Amino acid sequence: MLSPTYFLPKEKFPDFLSALKGLGQVFAPVKVSQQSYSFKAVEKASEIAFEALRTILPPKKFFYPQSETLVKFEDGEIKECIEEPQFKVIFGVHPCDLAGLGIMDTIFEDSPGDTHYLRKRRTSMIIGLSCMPDKHCFCQSMGTDCPEKGYDVFLTDIEDGYFIEGKSSQGQKLLADAFTNKVLERAREAHKDRYKRFWLDRSEAFETGFKVDNLRSTMDLEWENPVWEELGDRCLSCGNCTPVCPTCYCFDLVDVAALSSKEDGSGDAERRREWDSCQFVGFAKVAGDYNFRPGPVDRLKFWYRHKLHGFDDAYGFKTCVGCGRCTVSCPSGIDDIVKVVNILQAAREKKDEGQPK
Numbered sequence: 001m002l003s004p005t006y007f008l009p010k011e012k013f014p015d016f017l018s019a020l021k022g023l024g025q026v027f028a029p030v031k032v033s034q035q036s037y038s039f040k041a042v043e044k045a046s047e048i049a050f051e052a053l054r055t056i057l058p059p060k061k062f063f064y065p066q067s068e069t070l071v072k073f074e075d076g077e078i079k080e081c082i083e084e085p086q087f088k089v090i091f092g093v094h095p096c097d098l099a100g101l102g103i104m105d106t107i108f109e110d111s112p113g114d115t116h117y118l119r120k121r122r123t124s125m126i127i128g129l130s131c132m133p134d135k136h137c138f139c140q141s142m143g144t145d146c147p148e149k150g151y152d153v154f155l156t157d158i159e160d161g162y163f164i165e166g167k168s169s170q171g172q173k174l175l176a177d178a179f180t181n182k183v184l185e186r187a188r189e190a191h192k193d194r195y196k197r198f199w200l201d202r203s204e205a206f207e208t209g210f211k212v213d214n215l216r217s218t219m220d221l222e223w224e225n226p227v228w229e230e231l232g233d234r235c236l237s238c239g240n241c242t243p244v245c246p247t248c249y250c251f252d253l254v255d256v257a258a259l260s261s262k263e264d265g266s267g268d269a270e271r272r273r274e275w276d277s278c279q280f281v282g283f284a285k286v287a288g289d290y291n292f293r294p295g296p297v298d299r300l301k302f303w304y305r306h307k308l309h310g311f312d313d314a315y316g317f318k319t320c321v322g323c324g325r326c327t328v329s330c331p332s333g334i335d336d337i338v339k340v341v342n343i344l345q346a347a348r349e350k351k352d353e354g355q356p357k
C-alpha cells in the first residue's frame with residue numbers, strides 16, 4: 001500500500017519545526033558567511049537557510065565526527081568509549097547528500113559494523129529537502145538526483161508549501177501525528193501536479209554532467225592520459241577535496257598520551273579516530289619510508305578511481321554523488337570531476353573512431 005502524502009503550507013512551517021524539536025535537537029543549514037552554509041543547531045525557522053545548496057561539510061559529520069575517542073587508558077585500565085547519543089533531527093538534506101548518507105550507512109554497516117557510527121545514525125531522523133542545481137551539480141549523471149534512501153521524510157518545495165512524503169516508519173509516524181495536530185493537510189491533486197512539475201523542471205535544469213556507462217573502461221584506458229600529469233602539477237596536496245566529500249571516510253588512528261604521568265610511572269592516554277586524506281603525502285607511506293603513492297598525480301588518480309569505479313565490484317555503486325563540493329573547495333581550481341571525465345571520454349572516443357570497424 002502506498003504511504004499517504006501530505007501538504008505543509010509555508011506559514012505552518014514553524015509548527016512543523018516545533019514537532020521536530022519535540023523529537024530532539026534540530027540541525028539545519030545556516031548561513032555562516034556571504035557564500036557558505038553549515039549545518040548548525042536551530043531554534044527558529046528564521047535561522048534556517050532554505051536557499052542553501054551545499055553546506056561546507058556534508059551531514060556525515062554528525063555520525064562520523066572529525067575526531068572521536070575510541071578507547072581510553074585510565075587508572076591502569078583500557079576502556080572502550082561508546083557514547084550514548086542524543087536524538088538528532090537533521091533538516092534540509094538534499095538528494096545528493098541523502099545518497100551520500102546511504103553509501104556511508106552501507107559501508108559502516110558492513111560486517112562487523114561500526115558501533116560508533118551506527119549508534120549515532122540510529123538515534124537520528126533525516127529530513128530531506130528538494131533543491132535546484134547550480135553549475136557545479138552533477139548528481140543527475142551519478143543517478144543520485146532523486147531521493148531513494150538515507151532519509152525518513154522528504155519535502156519538495158511547491159511554491160506556497162511543501163509536498164511531504166514519509167519513507168521510514170519513524171518518518172511516517174511523525175507525519176501522521178502532525179496531520180492529527182492539523183499541521184499538515186492531505187496532499188490534493190493540485191499539489192501532486194505541482195510536485196510532478198517541480199521534478200520535471202528540475203531534471204531539465206542541470207547544466208553539466210557526463211555519461212557513466214563507460215566510466216570504468218574509460219578510466220582504465222585513459223590511465224596514462226596527459227591530463228593527469230597536468231592536474232598533478234597543479235595539485236597542492238592540501239586534502240581539501242576529501243573532508244568535504246559526503247562519502248570520504250578514510251581515517252588515522254592517533255594515540256595521545258597525557259603529558260603528566262603518575263608517580264608509579266603510569267599515565268592516562270587515549271586512542272582517537274581522526275579524519276585523514278588520501279591526498280596527504282604521508283597517507284600511503286609504510287615502514288621503510290616506502291610510499292605507494294609518492295606524487296600528487298598518483299594520489300589524485302587513486303582518488304578519482306575510488307570515487308568513480310573503485311566500489312563497483314564490492315558494493316555495486318559509485319562513491320561520487322555529484323554534489324560538486326570538491327570542485328568548489330579546491331584552491332587550485334583543478335578538482336572538476338565533470339571536466340576531467342569529459343576530457344578522458346573525448347580522448348577515448350577519438351581512439352575508438354580510429355579503430356577498424
Ligand code: SF4
Pocket residue numbers: 241244245246247307319320321322323324325326327337
Ligand atoms: S567526489 Fe566531489 S562531487 Fe563527488 S561526492 Fe565527493 S565531493 Fe561530491
Ligand code: SF4
Pocket residue numbers: 234235236237238239240241242279329330331332333334335
Ligand atoms: S583540493 Fe585540489 S589542490 Fe587540494 S588536494 Fe584536492 S585536488 Fe589537490
